[in-house]
Amino acid sequence: RTLEVSGQYSGPPALPILGNGLWFLNKQPDEFLPIIQQLTDKFGDLFRFWQGPEFTLYVARPSMIETILTNKHLTDKSGEYGYLSNWLGDGLLLSKRNKWHARRKAITPAFHFKILEQFVDVFDRNATELVDILGKYADSGKSFDMFPYVLLYALDVICESAMGTSVNALRNADSEYVRAVKEAANVSIRRMFDFIRRTPLFYLTPSYQRLRRSLKVLHGYTDNVIRSRRMQLKNKTDEARTVSDEFGTKRKDAFLDMLLQTSINGKPLTDLEIREEVDTFMFEGHDTTTSAVVFTLFNLAKHPEVQQKVYDEIVSVIGKDLKKPIELSDLHDLSYLEMAIKETLRLYPSVPLIGRRCVEEITIEGKTIPAGANIIVGVFFMGRDPNYFERPLEFIPDRFAGEKSVEKFNPYKYIPFSAGPRNCIGQKFALNEMKSVISKLLRHYEFILPAGSTAEPLLASELILKPHHGVPLQIRHRGH
Numbered sequence: 001r002t003l004e005v006s007g008q009y010s011g012p013p014a015l016p017i018l019g020n021g022l023w024f025l026n027k028q029p030d031e032f033l034p035i036i037q038q039l040t041d042k043f044g045d046l047f048r049f050w051q052g053p054e055f056t057l058y059v060a061r062p063s064m065i066e067t068i069l070t071n072k073h074l075t076d077k078s079g080e081y082g083y084l085s086n087w088l089g090d091g092l093l094l095s096k097r098n099k100w101h102a103r104r105k106a107i108t109p110a111f112h113f114k115i116l117e118q119f120v121d122v123f124d125r126n127a128t129e130l131v132d133i134l135g136k137y138a139d140s141g142k143s144f145d146m147f148p149y150v151l152l153y154a155l156d157v158i159c160e161s162a163m164g165t166s167v168n169a170l171r172n173a174d175s176e177y178v179r180a181v182k183e184a185a186n187v188s189i190r191r192m193f194d195f196i197r198r199t200p201l202f203y204l205t206p207s208y209q210r211l212r213r214s215l216k217v218l219h220g221y222t223d224n225v226i227r228s229r230r231m232q233l234k235n236k237t238d239e240a241r242t243v244s245d246e247f248g249t250k251r252k253d254a255f256l257d258m259l260l261q262t263s264i265n266g267k268p269l270t271d272l273e274i275r276e277e278v279d280t281f282m283f284e285g286h287d288t289t290t291s292a293v294v295f296t297l298f299n300l301a302k303h304p305e306v307q308q309k310v311y312d313e314i315v316s317v318i319g320k321d322l323k324k325p326i327e328l329s330d331l332h333d334l335s336y337l338e339m340a341i342k343e344t345l346r347l348y349p350s351v352p353l354i355g356r357r358c359v360e361e362i363t364i365e366g367k368t369i370p371a372g373a374n375i376i377v378g379v380f381f382m383g384r385d386p387n388y389f390e391r392p393l394e395f396i397p398d399r400f401a402g403e404k405s406v407e408k409f410n411p412y413k414y415i416p417f418s419a420g421p422r423n424c425i426g427q428k429f430a431l432n433e434m435k436s437v438i439s440k441l442l443r444h445y446e447f448i449l450p451a452g453s454t455a456e457p458l459l460a461s462e463l464i465l466k467p468h469h470g471v472p473l474q475i476r477h478r479g480h
């Protein structure tokens with residue numbers, strides 16, 4: 001049936017059995033988007049190709065994407081996501097149909113905006129650490145790559161928010177836990193782009209051994225925190241819930257505490273289910289935010305007039321006292337900064353491609369999508385398409401201003417957080433976190449592109465879009 005309907009789509013010629021799989025053989029992460037760009041130039045915003053025997057549809061047409069992202073037969077993830085399952089199990093990102101639906105419903109209240117308020121202090125405290133650590137670069141004027149520093153900040157934030165514990169990554173970048181997160185993410189994602197590692201031969205490689213060791217550390221850590229918090233919860237006394245424990249617990253309620261009190265059909269979540277969700281937050285919640293923060297700082301450095309406008313807004317909302325902690329209401333008021341972040345996510349969406357698998361044949365706009373087909377949604381390419389955005393390669397935050405915001409005009413052409421029932425559950429959390437850390441950094445430092453480096457960073461697309469060689473920037477103390 002798949003072969004029968006494949007004729008409805010244009011696409012490159014494919015070899016028997018291998019299909020177009022050779023294109024993706026042992027490719028580097030910076031080669032992937034250019035391949036899709038070439039195919040888009042030739043076949044437009046809808047085409048098919050074969051990854052070995054797997055039929056794959058590429059779609060970057062907003063009207064079709066609306067149907068795809070809202071259709072209940074299309075909530076399953078495509079095969080590539082499976083390489084994360086050793087780590088994330090059936091957590092929200094990977095789980096399927098009824099299991100996903102029940103868990104999403106149960107977990108959604110934990111992301112209510114009222115609850116998110118308690119993380120504002122976590123963002124602010126860790127951003128103060130980051131500012132402190134970067135001080136040496138402002139003193140020396142040397143250019144440096146922002147990415148690894150923001151990554152450690154984001155790890156500290158998500159760890160404290162998800163588990164209520166402090167790994168202190170910014171001060172202890174080489175800790176076992178931090179190394180394990182990086183290793184597990186690296187190996188799992190690299191598998192998607194490597195022919196050998198996609199086969200069971202992977203289990204014979206040193207990469208698998210490294211993944212196993214990392215997962216032992218990560219799962220062990222989460223299991224221990226869950227056990228300890230469950231015990232405290234049993235004791236029920238407030239004191240037991242707030243005192244620092246062996247993991248350096250700082251706050252009353254992390255996502256994990258809420259999960260411990262969550263049930264599905266009257267049954268509390270098991271330790272394994274909680275671990276899967278917490279690990280999913282750890283994975284989804286650090287690289288994504290890091291990339292978005294770093295690309296925003298790059299755009300602000302490249303466009304000093306926009307940076308000045310963002311800075312003026314920050315001063316008018318928070319004032320000039322560098323010690324004043326930021327509050328939730330301040331974050332809401334930083335609307336121009338939010339526009340700059342949203343415009344950055346249009347050009348540099350942290351998740352550049354979204355994958356789905358079709359479980360039952362459906363027809364969209366007269367085209368048949370067969371059961372078993374993989375679908376790739378071209379988030380990155382829609383954001384840069386001149387049919388949808390005027391002067392698409394220019395950084396113009398005002399596109400997102402008020403009533404004429406491009407978001408309102410056709411929401412499905414701008415989907416950095418995906419859309420529909422399986423969109424990003426952490427979107428509000430992430431926006432608040434990004435506004436908090438960027439405003440803190442800008443209160444202290446001016447961001448400058450090193451001389452001669454105005455070009456766009458080389459982009460690497462793994463599951464997450466990243467600058468392949470980092471983003472070198474200079475910072476200067478703001479004179480007060």
Ligand code: HEM
Nearest residue numbers: 092093284285288289292350351416417418424425426430
């Ligand atoms: C700039 C930051 C972020 C961006 C751009 C982003 C983007 C996305 C996108 C595009 C998806 C859909 C993926 C897919 O369908 O395959 C997603 C899902 C998800 N995100 Fe985020 N994300 C961000 C931050 C976060 C944070 C901070 C958290 C956790 C606190 C988080 C938790 C999740 C979860 C759990 C899912 C799976 C939801 C489900 O399938 O029900 N994300 N995110």
